[in-house]
Amino acid sequence: MDIKIINAKLGTIKKVKKKKKVINKDTKKYKTWRIKVDYKNNLKKWSKLVQERDGNKCCICGAIAKIQSHHILDKKYYKEYSLEINNGVSLCVLNHKWSKFAAHTNPTWFTLWLMKNRPEQYKWVVEHIDEPEVHLTHDQRIQILQDKNKVEIKTE
Numbered sequence: 001m002d003i004k005i006i007n008a009k010l011g012t013i014k015k016v017k018k019k020k021k022v023i024n025k026d027t028k029k030y031k032t033w034r035i036k037v038d039y040k041n042n043l044k045k046w047s048k049l050v051q052e053r054d055g056n057k058c059c060i061c062g063a064i065a066k067i068q069s070h071h072i073l074d075k076k077y078y079k080e081y082s083l084e085i086n087n088g089v090s091l092c093v094l095n096h097k098w099s100k101f102a103a104h105t106n107p108t109w110f111t112l113w114l115m116k117n118r119p120e121q122y123k124w125v126v127e128h129i130d131e132p133e134v135h136l137t138h139d140q141r142i143q144i145l146q147d148k149n150k151v152e153i154k155t156e
């Protein structure tokens with residue numbers, strides 16, 4: 001008797017083995033996706049290294065739960081330094097984003113904290129932060145931003 005018939009008679013469900021999809025690694029779509037995935041994985045590694053350097057605790061309050069790695073120079077605007085250990089500080093969620101004394105909610109206070117408590121790192125930031133492109137006109141700068149982000153910036 002045919003095996004299919006036997007299976008059907010016994011009421012067993014035969015798993016259909018899925019054919020492994022062949023991925024064409026030469027496509028633009030694949031390459032873009034690969035770069036994105038690699039970058040994401042590298043950010044995870046970066047985060048781990050920053051936290052290891054800081055003894056896996058919040059540099060501000062010493063908390064050990066829910067530690068995150070903060071980018072001092074924003075990773076959106078300073079992608080070239082987004083995987084630089086000097087550009088990271090381990091912070092608890094409160095000191096990272098969710099309190100009055102958080103790097104994101106109170107950057108002025110955070111910068112002063114960095115200056116006072118991490119002078120070497122502060123020095124690194126000063127050496128790597130860049131100046132606004134004031135040699136360009138305001139309209140030129142808006143145009144650059146719009147082109148880069150593919151959005152329209154409303155100025156009125």
Ligand SMILES: [Zn+2]
Nearest residue numbers: 058061092095
């Ligand atoms: Zn903290």
